[in-house]
Amino acid sequence: MTLATTAPTGPRNHATPHGPRIAVHRLGVHFGRTIALHGVSFEARRAERLAVIGPNGAGKSTLLACLATLLTPQDGRITHDGALDGRAHRHTLRGRIGLVAHDVLVYAELTARENLELYAGLHGRGPEAVDHWLDRVGLASAAHRAVGGFSRGMKQRLALARALVHEPDLVLLDEPLTGLDRQGQAFLWELLDELQAKQVLVLLVTHHLETSAEQFSRVLTIARGRLRHDAPATGTLADVYARATGGNR
Amino acid sequence: MTTPALTPRRADWLVALAAITMLAGALLMGLIFFYAPTEATMGVVQKIFYIHVPSAIAGYLGFILCCAASVWYLLRGDVRADVVARAAAEVGVLFCLGVLLTGPIWARKAWGTWWTGEPRLLLTLVLLLIFVAYILVRQFGGRSDLTRKICAVLAILGVADIPLIRYSVERWRGSHPQVITGEGAGITPEMQLVLTTSFITFALLFVTLLALRVRIGLAEEQADAAWRAVETADLRAEDLLDRSHP
Amino acid sequence: MIRTLPAFLLALALLPYSIAHAQGASAPAAGGDSPAAAPDDTPAVDPDPPAAQQDSTDDGAYTRAALERDGFVAASEVREGDLVPGGPLLFAAYLVFFTLLLLYVLMLVRRQRAVATDLQGLQRRIEEVEDRLLVREESGG
Amino acid sequence: MTNVTAPRPGFWRLLLLLLRKDITVELRTREVLHTAGLFALVLMTLFSFAGFADRELAATTAPGVLWVAIAFLGALVFTRTFQRERENRAMDGLLLVPGILDALYTSKLLTNLLLLLTLQALLVPTLLLVFPLPVQPPILPLVALLLAGTLGLCALGTVLSAALAAVRMREVLLPLLLYPLAIPLLIAGVKGSATLFDPLAHAGHGDWLSLMIAFDALFLVLGRWLFGEAVDA
Numbered sequence: 042m043t044l045a046t047t048a049p050t051g052p053r054n055h056a057t058p059h060g061p062r063i064a065v066h067r068l069g070v071h072f073g074r075t076i077a078l079h080g081v082s083f084e085a086r087r088a089e090r091l092a093v094i095g096p097n098g099a100g101k102s103t104l105l106a107c108l109a110t111l112l113t114p115q116d117g118r119i120t121h122d123g124a125l126d127g128r129a130h131r132h133t134l135r136g137r138i139g140l141v142a143h144d145v146l147v148y149a150e151l152t153a154r155e156n157l158e159l160y161a162g163l164h165g166r167g168p169e170a171v172d173h174w175l176d177r178v179g180l181a182s183a184a185h186r187a188v189g190g191f192s193r194g195m196k197q198r199l200a201l202a203r204a205l206v207h208e209p210d211l212v213l214l215d216e217p218l219t220g221l222d223r224q225g226q227a228f229l230w231e232l233l234d235e236l237q238a239k240q241v242l243v244l245l246v247t248h249h250l251e252t253s254a255e256q257f258s259r260v261l262t263i264a265r266g267r268l269r270h271d272a273p274a275t276g277t278l279a280d281v282y283a284r285a286t287g288g289n290r
Numbered sequence: 291m292t293t294p295a296l297t298p299r300r301a302d303w304l305v306a307l308a309a310i311t312m313l314a315g316a317l318l319m320g321l322i323f324f325y326a327p328t329e330a331t332m333g334v335v336q337k338i339f340y341i342h343v344p345s346a347i348a349g350y351l352g353f354i355l356c357c358a359a360s361v362w363y364l365l366r367g368d369v370r371a372d373v374v375a376r377a378a379a380e381v382g383v384l385f386c387l388g389v390l391l392t393g394p395i396w397a398r399k400a401w402g403t404w405w406t407g408e409p410r411l412l413l414t415l416v417l418l419l420i421f422v423a424y425i426l427v428r429q430f431g432g433r434s435d436l437t438r439k440i441c442a443v444l445a446i447l448g449v450a451d452i453p454l455i456r457y458s459v460e461r462w463r464g465s466h467p468q469v470i471t472g473e474g475a476g477i478t479p480e481m482q483l484v485l486t487t488s489f490i491t492f493a494l495l496f497v498t499l500l501a502l503r504v505r506i507g508l509a510e511e512q513a514d515a516a517w518r519a520v521e522t523a524d525l526r527a528e529d530l531l532d533r534s535h536p
Numbered sequence: 537m538i539r540t541l542p543a544f545l546l547a548l549a550l551l552p553y554s555i556a557h558a559q560g561a562s563a564p565a566a567g568g569d570s571p572a573a574a575p576d577d578t579p580a581v582d583p584d585p586p587a588a589q590q591d592s593t594d595d596g597a598y599t600r601a602a603l604e605r606d607g608f609v610a611a612s613e614v615r616e617g618d619l620v621p622g623g624p625l626l627f628a629a630y631l632v633f634f635t636l637l638l639l640y641v642l643m644l645v646r647r648q649r650a651v652a653t654d655l656q657g658l659q660r661r662i663e664e665v666e667d668r669l670l671v672r673e674e675s676g677g
Numbered sequence: 678m679t680n681v682t683a684p685r686p687g688f689w690r691l692l693l694l695l696l697r698k699d700i701t702v703e704l705r706t707r708e709v710l711h712t713a714g715l716f717a718l719v720l721m722t723l724f725s726f727a728g729f730a731d732r733e734l735a736a737t738t739a740p741g742v743l744w745v746a747i748a749f750l751g752a753l754v755f756t757r758t759f760q761r762e763r764e765n766r767a768m769d770g771l772l773l774v775p776g777i778l779d780a781l782y783t784s785k786l787l788t789n790l791l792l793l794l795t796l797q798a799l800l801v802p803t804l805l806l807v808f809p810l811p812v813q814p815p816i817l818p819l820v821a822l823l824l825a826g827t828l829g830l831c832a833l834g835t836v837l838s839a840a841l842a843a844v845r846m847r848e849v850l851l852p853l854l855l856y857p858l859a860i861p862l863l864i865a866g867v868k869g870s871a872t873l874f875d876p877l878a879h880a881g882h883g884d885w886l887s888l889m890i891a892f893d894a895l896f897l898v899l900g901r902w903l904f905g906e907a908v909d910a
Contacts, residue, residue, distance in 0.1 A: 073433055074517040079525055111769055136685070136775040146770035148761070150702045162694045163774040165686045187705075203770065267525055338629045345633070364906050384640045388633050395629045419857040423850060430845045440840045443903040447833070447858055450899055454861035454892055461884070462864050495637075502644050509651045516658055524665045531669075 060123045062087050062211060062242040063108065069116030070103050070266075077103040078114070079266045085244070085259075087210070088237050092254070093246045094278050095263035101246045102143065104263065105213045108244065109140045121211075136164060139209035141217050145200045149189035153180050153199050156188060157206060164207035174202040179228070193220030201232065212236060214245045218252070230256065250279035262286065304501055311498045314491040318484075326484040338392050340484055344492035345388040346414065350452075351496065352382020353417060356424075357449035360442035369511055372438045375445060376428060377503035379421050381496060386418040409459040416455050420448040433514065691780035692787075695771075699788040702761060709792055713753045717800045720746045725807040735808040736874045743804055744866040747797065747827065748859060752852040754792050755834035758785065759842050772909060782835065782904045789831040797823055814873035818882050822873075825889035826866045830859055832896040840907035865889045 061084040068081040078100045085091055093101050106112035107119060110131035119127040121134050140146070147156040157171045175181045178198040183191070188199060197220045204212060218226055233256075236243055245257070254260050254274040262270040262285035270285030322340050359375035362368060393411045394404040405411075424444050431437025477485070686694075703709060724742045762768040771777055801823070805813070837854055841847040856863075869885030 071518055074514055074521070076518060076521050076525070079522055109769075109773065111772060132775050135773045138773055140769070140773060142766060142769060144766040144769075146767050147765055148698065148702055148767050149765060150705045151698070155698075155701065159694060159698050160770060160774075163686065163691060163771070163777065165684055265525060265528075267529065337626055341630070341633050380640075384636060388636055391632045391636070392629045395625050395632075399625055416857045416860050420854065423853040423857070426853070427841075427844060427850060430850075436843055439906055440844060443836065443840045443907050444854060446903060447836070447896075447899060450895060451858050451861065454888070454895070458861040458864040458888060461888075462868060499640065499644075506644060506647050506651060509648075510654075513651060513654050513658065516655075517661070520658065520662055520665060524668075527665065527669050 061085060062089075062122065064120045064123065065108075065117070066120070067117035068104070068107060068114050068119065070100070070107060070112065070114045076266045078107070081117070081263075081266075081268045083261060083268060083271050085242055087240045087242050089258045090233060090237055090243045090256070091245065092252075092257040092260045092278060093244060093263060094248070094250065094260060094282055095269075097248075099263045100266040101263055102215055105140075105142075105215050105244065105246055108211070109138055109142075109213055110135055111140075136207065137209050137211055139204035139207070139212040141197075141200045141204045141212075141214045143215050145188075145196045145203075147188050147196075147199060147203060150187060152185050152187055153191070153195075154184040156199065157202055160203050161206045166207055170206050174206050177232075178202045194222055194225050197221055198225065198228075201229070205232075205236075208239075210241050212241055212243045214243065216247060217245065218247055218249045247278070250277060250282060252278050254278050254281050260285075301505065304498075304505065307494070307498050307501065311491070311494040314487075314494050318487050318491045321484045321487055325480065327478060327480050338396050340488045341492075342389060342392045342396060343485070344488050345385045345392070346410070347489075348492050348496045349382050349385035349389055349414065349417070352378045352380075352385060352500075353421060353445075353449055353452070355500075356382060356421075356445045360445040363438065364442050364446075369438075370508065372442070373507035373511060374500075374504055375442065377500050377507055379424055379428075379445065380503055381499045383418060383421050383425065384499070385496070386414055386421070389414050390418060409456075409462070412459045413452075413456050416459075417448070417452065420444075420451075424448065433510065685775065688780050691774070691777055692783050695780055695784035696787055699758070699784060700791070703788070703792065709754055709757050710795065713750050713792070713796050714799055716753060717746060717750060717796055718803065720749065721800070721803045721807050732809045732811065735810050736812075737871065739804060739808040739810060739874055740867045740870040742808070743801070743870060744826070744863050746800055746804075747793070747823075747830070747866070748856060748863060750796050750800070751789075751793060751827075751830045751834050751859075752855055754789055754796070755831075755838040755855070756848055756851050758788055758792070759835075759838040763842050768908070778905045778909065779901070781908070782901050785839070786831050786835045786900075789835055790827060793827050793831060794824075797827065810874055812874070814870070818886075819870060819873055821886060822866060822869045822882060822889070825886055825893060826862050829862045829889055829892040829896055830855075832893060832900045833858055833862075836896075836900040836904045836907065839904050861892050862889060865892075 064084045066082050068078050069076075070078040081100075081104065093104065095101050103112065107114050107127075110127050113128060121127060121130070121137075125134060127134060148159075151159070154171060154175060157174060158168065161167070161170050172181075175184050178201055180195065180198055180202065183195060188196065191199065197217065201217065204214075217229055221229060233243055233245075254276055258273060259271060260274045260278065260281045261268060262282055264286055270281070274281040318340070322337050326337060326340070328336070355378040356375045359371045359378060363371040363375060390411065393408075393414070397406050397408065397411075398404050424441055427441055427444060428437065431440065721742075724738075724746075762771070771781060801819075834851075834855055837851060837858075838847075841851055841854075844850060865885040865888045869882040869889075872881045872885075
C-alpha cells in the first residue's frame with residue numbers, strides 16, 4: 042500500500058520567500074588539530090546559484106556537509122529561513138535538502154529505478170516522480186540495470202535524480218561536473234536553470250575552473266578553511282580564483 | 291607580542307594527594323605484614339585478600355564511572371566528561387588486571403588450581419576484555435569526536451551488561467569466599483582493621499591515579515585547542531597581511 | 537612531580553618483598569604466629585581442600601570448631617600442624633600488583649612527557665608564526 | 678505559511694521500504710547467505726572431526742558448538758550488512774530522510790535477525806545430524822531459545838556494527854566487543870539448550886529463557902538510543 046501517490050506538483054512553497062534561505066554565521070569546524078573551516082559567514086537567498094571554489098583540502102566539502110546537516114560544526118551556526126537552527130531542526134530540515142556528494146549515495150546492487158524508488162518512497166513521493174526523473178536525467182532506457190555496472194557519468198546522472206526526486210529547496214552539489222561528458226554538462230546547466238526558476242537555492246562545489254563565472258550569481262572562494270572572497274564575478278572561475286587569492290598561493 | 295613559556299602548572303594538591311597515598315600505602319603494607327594475623331587454612335596467602343578485594347571494587351568503580359561520564363558526554367557533549375571516561379576506563383583495567391593476576395594465586399592455594407572458572411573471576415575477566423577492546427578503539431580512533439561517541443556507546447553497553455553477566459556466570463558456576471557479605475562475620479577485629487585501612491588506601495590510590503590521568507588527558511585536549519588557536523591566529527594574520535598588501 | 541612517583545612506588549614495592557622473604561625463610565615477626573611446618577617453597581602437589589585437610593589432622597576439637605566457622609580464622613586459634621606455608625605465592629601476588637602499578641605510572645610518565653614535547657613543538661610554532669608576521673611587516677613597510 | 682508537502686511516510690512505511698531494499702540487495706547477491714552458510718557447514722564439519730562425535734560427549738558439547746557457531750555467524754553477518762551502507766555512502770542519503778532513525782535501526786535489526794535465523798535453519802539440522810545426540814530435543818523450547826538468543830545478539834550486533842562502521846580494523850574489533858558483551862546470551866543459550874539435549878533433564882530452560890528476554894529488552898532499548906548517537910553525527 043502506498044501512502045503518498047501525489048504527482049510532483051511543481052515548486053514546493055516553503056516558508057517565507059523573503060529573507061535568506063540560509064545564513065551561515067562564523068562557522069568553525071576542526072578535526073583534531075586541523076582547522077577545516079574558520080569564521081565562514083555568508084548568506085544566500087532563494088533562486089541564487091553559488092559556486093564554491095578553492096584548492097583541495099580547503100574545506101569546500103566540509104562546508105557542504107555542514108549545510109547538509111550531516112556534520113555538526115563546533116563553532117558558529119547555520120540558520121535556515123532566518124529562524125530555524127540547523128542543529129536543532131535538522132530532522133525537519135533534512136527533507137528539504139538535496140545532496141549530490143562525492144560518493145553517489147546509492148546501492149550498487151539495485152537498479153537505477155529501484156534506487157530512485159527507494160529514496161522517492163522514503164520522502165513520500167510516488168512512482169510518477171521516479172518515472173519523471175528517470176526520463177529527465179536520460180536513464181529511462183537503463184532504468185532496469187544494476188547501478189554497479191554504470192559508468193561514472195551515468196552514476197552522476199542518477200545521483201542528480203536521487204538528490205532532486207523529493208524536490209528540495211536547497212540543493213548541494215559536490216563536483217557534479219566530474220564524469221559528465223559535454224552533453225551531460227549541458228544538461229546539468231539546463232537543470233540548474235530549471236531549479237532557479239523554481240526558487241531553489243543551489244550551491245555547487247567545483248574544481249572545473251574553466252567554467253564561466255557568469256553561470257553563477259556569486260562565487261565563494263575558500264582557501265585554507267576561510268571564505269576569501271564572495272561576490273558576483275565575470276570571466277572564468279580560474280580568473281576569480283586568481284583575483285581572490287591575490288596570486289599569493 | 292610576547293608569549294609566556296608553555297610549562298604545565300604544578301598542581302600542589304595532587305602532589306599532596308600522591309604523598310598521602312604513598313604514606314597510606316606504606317602504613318597498609320606494615321599492617322598487612324606485621325599486624326594482621328595469619329589465617330588458619332589459607333596461611334599467609336590469605337593476605338592477598340587485602341589487595342584483591344579492594345582492587346576488585348576499584349575496578350568496578352572505574353568502569354561505572356566510565357559509563358556515567360560517557361552518558362554525560364553523550365547528553366552534554368562535554369569533552370571533559372570524555373577525558374574522565376577514558377581515564378576511568380584505564381584505571382579500571384589496571385585494577386581489574388590486579389584482581390585477575392592475584393585471583394589465581396588465591397585459587398592455587400584455596401582450591402589447588404590456578405584457574406577455576408570461578409564466577410566473579412570470570413565476570414572480571416569478561417569486563418577486562420570489554421574494556422581492553424574499548425581502549426583499543428580509543429587507540430585506533432585518536433581524539434576525534436567520532437571516536438569519543440563510539441567509545442561512549444561501548445562503555446554504556448559494557449556496564450549495562452554487568453548485572454546480566456554476573457547473574458549468568460553465577461548461575462553457571464559457583465564457589466567464592468563470601469567474606470564481606472555478612473555483618474563482618476568470619477573476620478577477626480584485627481583483619482577488619484587492616485581491611486578498612488586497605489579500602490581507604492585503595493580509594494586514595496584510585497583517586498590519585500584517576501586525577502593524574504585526567505590531568506594528562508585535559509592537558510592533551512588543551513594542547514589540541516592551543517594548536518588550533520595558533521593555526522587560527524596564523525590564518526588571521528595572513529588575512530590581515532593580504533589586506534594590507536594587495 | 538610525576539617523575540618522583542616511580543621511585544616512591546619502587547620503594548613501596550620493595551617493602552613486601554623484604555617482608556615476604558623474611559616470612560618465607562626465617563623466623564617470622566608478623567602476627568604473633570609462625571608457620572612451623574618446614575618451609576615448603578614449591579608445593580609440587582596441590583594442597584588438599586580445607587575439608588580433607590581437616591580430616592587428616594589429629595582431631596583437636598578446638599581447631600575443628602574454629603575451622604568449621606564460616607570465613608577466615610586467625611591462625612592463633614589453630615594448632616601449628618594445620619598451617620600450610622605460602623610465602624612464595626604471597627610474594628608473587630604483591631610483586632605482580634606493584635609491578636602493574638609501576639608500569640601504569642611509567643605509562644603516565646611517558647604520556648606526560650609526550651604532552652610536554654608537544655607543547656615545546658607548539659612553542660616553536662608560535663615563534664615561527666610571530667617571526668613570519670614580523671618579517672612580512674618589515675618587508676611590507 | 679505552512680509547507681505544502683506530500684504526507685510524510687510513517688514509521689511502518691519507512692520500515693517496509695528499507696527492509697525491502699535490504700532483502701532485495703541480499704537476494705540479488707546472496708553474499709551473506711552463501712559465504713556464511715558455507716562457513717556454518719565448515720564449522721560443523723570441523724567440530725565433528727574434533728572428536729565430539731562421541732555419543733557420550735555429544736549431549737554436552739553440542740550446545741556449546743551450536744552457540745559458538747551462532748556467535749561466529751553473527752559477527753560475519755553484522756559486519757557485512759552495515760558495510761553495505763558505507764559503500765557509496767548510501768547511509769548519508771538515508772539520513773537525509775526526516776525521522777528515519779527508528780525505522781533505520783529496526784530495519785537493520787530485522788535484516789540481521791532474518792539472515793541469522795535463515796542461517797540457523799541450515800545450522801541446527803546439520804548439528805542434529807552430525808552429533809549423535811541421545812535424544813531429539815523438543816522443538817518448541819529449542820526454537821524459543823534460538824529466537825530469544827538471536828534477537829538479543831542482533832540488538833547488540835546492530836548497534837555495535839553501526840558504531841564501528843567508521844573505525845579502522847572494525848572486522849577485528851567487532852568480534853572483540855561482541856563476544857564478551859554477549860556472554861550472558863551465550864551462557865544462557867548453552868545451558869538452556871543443554872537441558873534440552875540431556876535425556877535426564879527436560880526442564881530448567883525457562884530461567885535461561887527469561888535471562889535472554891531480559892537481555893533482549895535491555896539491549897533493544899539501549900541499542901535504539903545508542904544507534905542514533907553512533908550513526909547521526
